[in-house]
Every structure is written in C-alpha cells, then in structure tokens.
Amino acid sequence: MILARQLTKTFPGPDGVAIHALGPLDLDVAQGEFVCLVGPSGCGKSTLLRLIAGLEQPTSGVLQADGRQPILVFQGDSTFPWLTVYGNVEYPLKLRGWSEKEREAAVVHQLSLVGLSRFAEAYPYQLSGGMKQRVALARAWVSDPEVLLMDEPFGALDEQTRVALQTELLRLWEGPQQPGSPTARKTVLFVTHAIDEALALADRVLVMSSAPGRIIKEVRVPFARPRDAIQLKRDPRFGELAYELWQALK
Ligand code: ADP
C-alpha cells in the first residue's frame, strides 16, 4: 500500500545550509497492516508522514501510496477549536460533498463508536485531552480512509488515558468494518515515541536511526488479536521485544 525506495527529504536551513531531514529510506507497508514507527526526536518521522500524505514533495527517491488520499492525524491537538465535536467529525464529509442526511448518519454512528454522543454539541475547549484525541480519531475514521497516518496522536496524554485510547483504537481497527467499505482493515502507519505503545498496537515495529532517519530495525509483533493493551504487558515476550527495541534505539 505504501512503498518508498531511497526516499530523501532536504529542507533549506535558516542559515542557508541545507537540513538533510530524512533518508535514504526504504519502506514497505502492506494493505491492512498496522505498522508503528519509533525513532529519536528530529529523525524525520513527521516529515515521512507528511511526504506520504502529499503535504511535502520528496527531494529524491521513489514514493508510492495506493488507494484513496491518506488521512493524516497531526501531532498534538488537531481538533478545530471553532467547531463543535459534531462539526469536527462532520468536516471531512462536508469536504467530500456528502449530503446533510448522509453526514448526520455517519457522524452520529461514529460519535457513538468513540463514546462521545453526549458531547456532540461541546467545543474542544470543554473537553479533556483524551476526549479531544477521541474526536481526532472519530474525524479520521468517519470518512473510512484506506490509509491512516497517525503522528504521535496520544503523545501528550497521561499514561492511563493513553492506554484507554490505545484500547479504543484497537477496538476500531480490529472491530467490524464499515458496511460497504472497499477495504477490510485500514492500513495504519503510526508514529510513537513509546515502545510499549508500539508493541501494543502494531503488527510490525520499525525503528528509525537518528537524523537523517533510515529504517535500522524491524520487529514483528507476535501477539494475537483482538489484543488487550494491558494484558499483553504480562506476556514474557513483551519484555523481550521491548528490550530489543530499546537496544536498537540506543
Ligand atoms: P520528528 O518528527 O522525527 O521529530 P521531523 O520530521 O519533525 O522529526 O523533523 C526532522 C528534521 O527536519 C528536523 O531537523 C526539523 O527541524 C527539519 N524540518 C522539518 N520540517 C521542516 C521544514 N518545513 N523546514 C525546515 N526544516 C524542517
């Protein structure tokens, strides 16, 4: 679904010296796969997602993303403060020209899936951090993207809320697919700085080197699905894999 070969990105630096932000990087993500990307701060993770989303152009190399336009969930709070929860989730459907009736059915359904029905008329400032990320999740999910790019969506949350949101995401991704959906599971590329989060979510974890980022390690995550983000911490393989990833990051 996503293919990169010798992909690089260079930015013009503020002092005229170019910043080599990414690559050369090779990446393959199959359809329906959940891949987590971990790597040190500044190694080019956000740049990679922005390239795949088409918000930046590669400096060199090959990049292909199949299917419909990927949806990118930005780092930090990406809710629109001037729209209600309902308006936030409705927004991508308006862009796609859905009728009001179609939009209402989809938004109401999506809000109930993430437990936000009661808060439909609330504004983001009235919500906790975790609820805002639920809105972001609902907004990403409602238009039924084939490819979802998520940039540290839970990075700013406290530990307990983070695990609750991981559970929520697993439930959405592993759960019954939307009727009429052309794809089975969504293809997800999820950036995180938390190794336990990567192991809880992913089929495969990729480790990036420090800048300019390349993929330096791949770990296949063997835990069965549906997963419980808390239970799997007791699996002895969890500690082994976490250690292996830490070694690669070091
Ligand atoms: P990460 O998400 O892994 O922390 P980023 O992709 O945000 O890293 O950034 C990688 C490098 O590219 C950093 O050195 C950053 O300063 C630089 N960079 C990112 N975007 C731009 C930009 N639009 N202009 C100039 N430099 C940028």
Ligand code: MG
């Ligand atoms: Mg980033």
